[in-house]
Every structure is written in C-alpha cells, then in structure tokens.
Amino acid sequence: MRFAEHDRRLDQGGPRVAIVGRPNVGKSTLFNRLVGRRRAIVDDKPGVTRDVREASAQLGDLVFTLLDTAGWETIGGEALEARMRRFTERAIDTAEVVLFLIDARAGILPLDEAFASWLRKRAAKVILVANKCEGRAGQQGLAEAHGLGLGEPIPVSAEHGEGLSDLHDALAKFIAPIPEEDEEEAAAEGAEEAEAPSDAELAKRPLLLAIVGRPNVGKSTLLNRLIGEERVLTGPEAGITRDAIRVEWQWKGRAVRLVDTAGMRRRSRIEAKLEAASVADTLDTIRLADVAVVVLDAANMAEKQDLAVAGWVIEEGRALVIAVNKTDLLADDRSEASKAWRRLRDRLEASFAQVKDVPIVGFSALNGRGVEKLMPAVFETYKVWNTRVPTPKLNRWLREMETLHPPPLAHGRRIRLRFMTQIKIRPPTFVLSVSQPEELGDDYLRFLVNRLRDDFNLPGIPIRITMRKPKNPYASRARKR
Numbered sequence: 474m475r476f477a478e479h480d481r482r483l484d485q486g487g488p489r490v491a492i493v494g495r496p497n498v499g500k501s502t503l504f505n506r507l508v509g510r511r512r513a514i515v516d517d518k519p520g521v522t523r524d525v526r527e528a529s530a531q532l533g534d535l536v537f538t539l540l541d542t543a544g545w546e547t548i549g550g551e552a553l554e555a556r557m558r559r560f561t562e563r564a565i566d567t568a569e570v571v572l573f574l575i576d577a578r579a580g581i582l583p584l585d586e587a588f589a590s591w592l593r594k595r596a597a598k599v600i601l602v603a604n605k606c607e608g609r610a611g612q613q614g615l616a617e618a619h620g621l622g623l624g625e626p627i628p629v630s631a632e633h634g635e636g637l638s639d640l641h642d643a644l645a646k647f648i649a650p651i652p653e654e655d656e657e658e659a660a661a662e663g664a665e666e667a668e669a670p671s672d673a674e675l676a677k678r679p680l681l682l683a684i685v686g687r688p689n690v691g692k693s694t695l696l697n698r699l700i701g702e703e704r705v706l707t708g709p710e711a712g713i714t715r716d717a718i719r720v721e722w723q724w725k726g727r728a729v730r731l732v733d734t735a736g737m738r739r740r741s742r743i744e745a746k747l748e749a750a751s752v753a754d755t756l757d758t759i760r761l762a763d764v765a766v767v768v769l770d771a772a773n774m775a776e777k778q779d780l781a782v783a784g785w786v787i788e789e790g791r792a793l794v795i796a797v798n799k800t801d802l803l804a805d806d807r808s809e810a811s812k813a814w815r816r817l818r819d820r821l822e823a824s825f826a827q828v829k830d831v832p833i834v835g836f837s838a839l840n841g842r843g844v845e846k847l848m849p850a851v852f853e854t855y856k857v858w859n860t861r862v863p864t865p866k867l868n869r870w871l872r873e874m875e876t877l878h879p880p881p882l883a884h885g886r887r888i889r890l891r892f893m894t895q896i897k898i899r900p901p902t903f904v905l906s907v908s909q910p911e912e913l914g915d916d917y918l919r920f921l922v923n924r925l926r927d928d929f930n931l932p933g934i935p936i937r938i939t940m941r942k943p944k945n946p947y948a949s950r951a952r953k954r
Contacts, residue, residue: 488537488648490530491564493592494574495584496544499604503574503631504541507532524705524718524733525564533641534650540564545588556706570598570647572640575618577603577611577628589621600643601626607633679721679728680855683758685786686768687778688736691798695768695838696720696733699848705733716751717758724848732758737782759785763858763899764792764851771799771835774813775820783821787828790900790935792858794850795821800835800843829923830932858934860901864894867903874924883912891943901925902937910940 492500507530530539542564543557565571573592575585592599603615606628618626627643629636684692693705700722720731735751759765765786769779774797786793797817803810814835821831832850836843871893880888889908896904905921907913922936 488570489540489568490537490570490572491540491542491568492572492574493542493545493561493565495588498574498576499631500574501541503604504539506631506634507539524716525560526716526718532637532644535641535644535648536651537648540568547587560706565595570600570644572600572602573623574602574604576605577614578605580614581617589623593622596623599623602640603628604631606630607635679730681730681761681763682851683732683734683762683765684768685734685755685759685765685782686736688738690768690770691838692768693733695798696731698838698841698844699731717754734758759791760789762791764794764855766794766796768796768798771797771803774817780824787825787935792854792934793831794854795831795833796847797833797835798838801837801840828933828935829926832933854933857931858900859898860931861898862895862929867893867895870928874921878920880913880917883909888913900935900937901931905938905940906943907940910942913940
C-alpha cells in the first residue's frame, strides 16, 4: 500500500496497536518494519525512544495505527523514566491491541516479569512477541516466555523480517482485513499517483507544521499547549525529544499535522551518533514541512544557532514563523524589552535580506499567554507561501520594472528582460527569460525579488527566480549554411 494511502487511513483513525516492552528489546525496529520505512530512530543504546510515536502500518491485508513506546521501567516519582512510563501506560490503555515484546536472546529478565504482571490485567488484548529469534540463540528465551502467563509467544526477528506471517494471524483476531481492490481501481489509483497533485488536492491535505529550534526552548511545551493535552514529554532536562513526533490536530476546522522535533545544537557540538540521527530526523522534517515554527528563548533571543536553524528553513524554501517563547521572563522594564525585540528584528533582517518581514510571535507556552496568536500567523504565512501570480499581470509588472530601473549594459548592449512566468508555488518560483542571464548580476536579481515581494504582497517567504536564455530560432539555419 502506498504511503499516501497509509497517511489517509491514519487521518481517519483505525485500530491502534501499541508495541511495548522493557528498554532495548527491538520495539523501534519492529515499528519501522511494520511501517515500511525508517520512522523511529534505532540505536544499540537502551532508552532511545521517549515519546509515543504514531504511524500508519500494514501487515498483509491488515491496516492499523502503530504506536512505538518508551521502554517500561519500574521507577516512580517525577524522574524522566517515570514520566516516560506514564506515557507508555496511557498508550496501552488507548490501544485495541498490545504487542508485548521480549528479547529472546537475553531471556526473561525481572523487568519483563514485572511488566507481564502489570499486563495480565489487560491480557485479553495482549499478544506476546519474542523478538530476535533468528537462529538458535533465542530458543531458551522463547521457552521461558511461556511462563509469563500471556499465552503462546510468537517468535519473530524484527531486524530480518522473520515470523511476520504468524504475527499477522495473531493480529487478524483483533483487526478486520481491508477489502481487496479490483484491478481497474488499483490501476486508476496508480495512474493518479503518477501525476503531480493539483493545487486543489494539496489544499485538502493537512498543513504540516514543524516545530524546530535549539534544545530546551519549549518546543514540546508549545505543542502540548496548542492541542490542549500532554501529548509529548516535557521537563527541565535538555534534549528530551529525540524522534520527530507527529500529532494530528484540528485548528478551526482545518487539519494540521504538528511535528515536534529534537533540539538542534551547532554541528561542532554534535558528537554522539544518536544526537546526529536526531538532528538528521529534524532536517528531514523541515524538508517535508509546509510551515516551520522556529522557537526562540526570550531570555536569549537570536543566538547564532537560532539564525542557523532559521537559515535551514529558508534554504529549503519552507514558510517561516519566528516564535519567541518565555516572554513572561523578559525584563519588567519596557524599554529593555523593546530593545530586545528590536535587536531580534535587526538580526533577522541583516541575516536574511532575501526574506523580509518574517512574522514574529511572542508568548509563554507554560502559562498559555499569547499562544493564540501563533496559528493565525502560521496560516497567514502559509497563504502567502501558496500565492500564484497570473502571467499577464506578472509581465505587465516586468515591463514596468524594466522602464523604472533598466537592466545593466553588457558588452555595450542593454540586457533584455523578455518574459516571466511563475512555474510553481510553495515557495513562489519564477522563470525569467533574459537575453544574457550570465551578465544580469545578483544585485538586479535582488532588486526584482524585493519589488516582487512589495508589489505582490509576499512578505516573509522565500522567493526564487531562475533565469533562462531564450532559444535563437535562426541558430539552426546558421549552422546549415
């Protein structure tokens, strides 16, 4: 099944299947195997997964929403592990099916037994899965799993894809299979997928909103505040979020797909392989996003790394909104607070001359003050990012620009701006037909971009212009002679 169809089914809901177990038994590996692509970060280090990650998955004719959870620990109180455990237990309570994963090679450990004792109260929806059963190394652990009191264990190897047919049969007792598609319908869908989606089709999709920034600036707190519930882990510890966590949401009837991402430190400070994978995951999220909200800390606005993150967003052509969190911590002196805001705007303008008037929203995600201003700014920027300028109007404007500010001379002759058209949106991208594109120069191109932004009301978004030299219709005749 295509990934677009997976996402559509996830939007519509469906059976929820949670993968649970103690740390480092292969939950994320099985999650990626069933989802069909690498959606969760996998590492030999235990405790990599912290939040509950959701994705659409398919196993044969079974389609469901799959939940990857943090490793279950017995720690209580307000420690990070205890907060992770509460999220895992909540995922179990909301799921229709629970896959309890054990490591057959390591055998049954006391933590497995403690978790099994807790799960036995929910045994009706629990499927016991013994992972890492490739070869003979897992035979002893597989035999020990019978003593957990959760039924017959299903031997699988998530890494090698073994035993999935048996897992399918176990899941089929809880999940109804999807109806078979007839060949004509499948062929029609395949042809439709090959075509580029229209603007109308893209408008019906959920707006993909990425929340990015440095570690510990309040990205996860902001997501929880927006949706009105504690969906992702938060706390004073820096770097809690590791995977990009997607949350489906509705804002005033408009579908939004929020993505909370790992904090991005300077590349020179990234040493661990796990952190590098988290940053790569965040960069992938930025590339796929419609709008990226770059969250700053009001106590230290516009650090070099903040500007670097915003730069990555602009480089990828995404719509950008600057969100300043913790404004309640700004100095009580209004003049000092005004200076801080002015410094931020000056730094943004100096660093990103090609993207003027980026929207800036200040709020406190912790107490909610000002958060209501963020989504209107997001959708306004998204609207501008989707702007399409009619070709006749664009060329009348081009003639006016050529008159008001003529292009430079090249080899004693005036460069001609022949024609201009917009070839795509998201971001607005234009093709300019120029008699001598290599001689036009960056300064004149910058002038055109700035006037495009002002005259067609395109503030705060990247604008791209590609130059082309028109073909000489007499060139072929000259060669024949």
